[in-house]
Amino acid sequence: MIHAITAPSILYLWKSRTLYIGEYPEFSPLTQGAASLLVGVDGPISITQCSSGETISGNSFLIPAGITFVLDSNGHRIANCYLDPYNEDFFRLKQAMKEQVGEIYVGNKKEIMQAAAFEKMLCHTLDQKEASSLLEHAVFPSIFEAPKRPATDPRIVEIIDFIQDDPTINHTNKAMAKRISVSEVTLQRLFKATTGIPIRRFRLWHRLFVTATLLACGRSITEAALEAGFSDASHFNHVFKDMLGMSPSSIIRRTKNMAIFVDEGALKHSLSDVG
Structure with a gap:
C-alpha cells in the first residue's frame, strides 16, 4: 500500500476490479477495456456517446466495455469502478439501472448510497479490505436484488x-x-x-x-x-x-496526493x- 498524508484522490487495485475516486478534469474520448460503473460523488456528471453524439446527464452510469465516450465531470469528483473481465459485475449492476440510453445504462437505484460509500472511502482512506467490503454491500446489488447470471463459459x-x-x-x-x-x-x-x-x-x-x-x-x-x-x-x-x-x-502528477492501495x-x- 502507498498513500499520502492527504488524499484528494484514491486508487484501489484488486485482482478483478479497479476503483478510482477523485477529480477528472480531462475531456478526451476514451474507450475502456472493461465495463465500468461511473458515479458523480458530489453531483451530476455528463457522458457524450461518440457513436451518436448524444449527451446524457445523471448521477450514475453503467458503461459497457469497448464503448467510446467523453466524460464531463462538471467539476465534481467522480468514482470510476472498472468491473471484472467476465462481466458478472456488469450483469448484476445492469439489473439495478433505471434506463438505457443508446449503449449506456443510466441511473442506478442505489446511486445515493453509492456516492456516500465512495465519499467514505475517500475521506477516511479505507484500506483495500474495508473498501472491498463496502463496495460489495453498498455499491453492488444484493443477490436478491440482482441474481447472478449463469456461470461464465x-x-x-x-x-x-x-x-x-x-x-x-x-x-x-x-x-x-x-x-x-x-x-x-x-x-x-x-x-x-x-x-x-x-x-x-x-x-x-x-x-x-x-x-x-x-x-x-x-x-x-x-x-x-x-x-x-x-x-x-x-x-x-x-x-x-x-x-x-x-x-x-x-x-x-496526481500521485503525490493520491492514496494507492494494492490488494x-x-x-x-x-x-x-x-x-
Whole structure:
C-alpha cells in the first residue's frame, strides 16, 4: 500500500476490479477495456456517446466495455469502478439501472448510497479490505436484488487466465483456439460475447492494470510499461490515452496526493506475471 498524508484522490487495485475516486478534469474520448460503473460523488456528471453524439446527464452510469465516450465531470469528483473481465459485475449492476440510453445504462437505484460509500472511502482512506467490503454491500446489488447470471463459459475463463498469466506474451489466436479445441472464429466470438471486447484489446487493458500495479510498487513509468509487455513508452502512452482518456503524466502528477492501495492477491498475481 502507498498513500499520502492527504488524499484528494484514491486508487484501489484488486485482482478483478479497479476503483478510482477523485477529480477528472480531462475531456478526451476514451474507450475502456472493461465495463465500468461511473458515479458523480458530489453531483451530476455528463457522458457524450461518440457513436451518436448524444449527451446524457445523471448521477450514475453503467458503461459497457469497448464503448467510446467523453466524460464531463462538471467539476465534481467522480468514482470510476472498472468491473471484472467476465462481466458478472456488469450483469448484476445492469439489473439495478433505471434506463438505457443508446449503449449506456443510466441511473442506478442505489446511486445515493453509492456516492456516500465512495465519499467514505475517500475521506477516511479505507484500506483495500474495508473498501472491498463496502463496495460489495453498498455499491453492488444484493443477490436478491440482482441474481447472478449463469456461470461464465469455462473455456473463456481459461483463456482469460492464460492471457493474464503472462501479459508480455502475444499468444496467437490460433494457439489459444487450439488450447480450448475450437476454431479461431469461435474463440473470437465467445471471447467478445463474454468480455465485450476483442482479445487484443483485453490483453492491452490487462497490461495497463499490471503497469499500474508496478507503478504502485515504485517502478518508473518506462520500467513498469516495459515489464508489463508494452513494446516501448510511446506504445504505452498511446494505449493509456486511448483507454483512459488522459496521459500517463497527468496521472503521475496526481500521485503525490493520491492514496494507492494494492490488494495482496493482485500484487502477487502481477509480480508473478512479470517475474
